[in-house]
Amino acid sequence: MRFKDGITEQNVVVKCGSDFMLPFALMFGFMVIFFGTTSPGGGFQGGVMVASAVLLVYLGYGREAAQSVISSEFIRVNEAVGAIIYVALAMCGIFAGGMFCENVFFRLFNIGDPLSAGTITFMSYAVGYKVLTGVGFLLLLLVGLLALDTQEEVDA
């Protein structure tokens, strides 16, 4: 395949490597998000791990493929959705008769269950969603900037 990048053709080794690593990177990132309260990790770290999938797609298939596969409009909007979900979860403490950011329903499960931490778990998920969309959008934006450099080289 030919792309209009600085490098006209992607190496087969790089392409196969990105194909091979992409599912593992996504699985590991989502595992860090979903088991953030019972094992090391959390929303921020897992979100950045999942967002690095953008760079893997870029390395394997070039800039245009990364921009066409991932919708930048969708992730730009959904970052704000994640922030709103976090604030709504923090307001749960007020609606339950406590303080802002109070942990509400954490006595329903035994210690060690994924949901045993109550609101903390869902706050972690919300922050993970927010960070993966936000950092993914930032990486996509920076990848899009590479078009300028190649264009100037072609002109010059």
Add this chain to the structure above:
Amino acid sequence: MIKKYLSIFACLLVLAFGCWAMAYAYFEVPMTYDGSDVDVTELYKDPSSYDINDPDGVADIIVKTDLEQTRAQNVVAAVVFDYRGFDTIGESFILLAAIAGAFVILHGAVKKGKEAEKE
């Protein structure tokens, strides 16, 4: 003309209500949270009881009472999302603002590159 007076009146109303709310919050709002039953607050009130020989004074308390108070096995997640949940709101909104700023600055350049590509 009426519109101008109406807007002045609305501004004055907002100002008066704000002043009243500030005074009310300062003098009459009942204390809903005085920090009782929290070990960290008692330490803060009485610093002489602080155990200097123990290097992790407050951290030790948080680690020991974490499972009863939050039932989260990961203490870091408990601190970030429960003990310091308000701090995390600020962090996530800082990220939102930073990415919005980067988008505003870089959007024109990216658009220009796409247009140059089409030509």
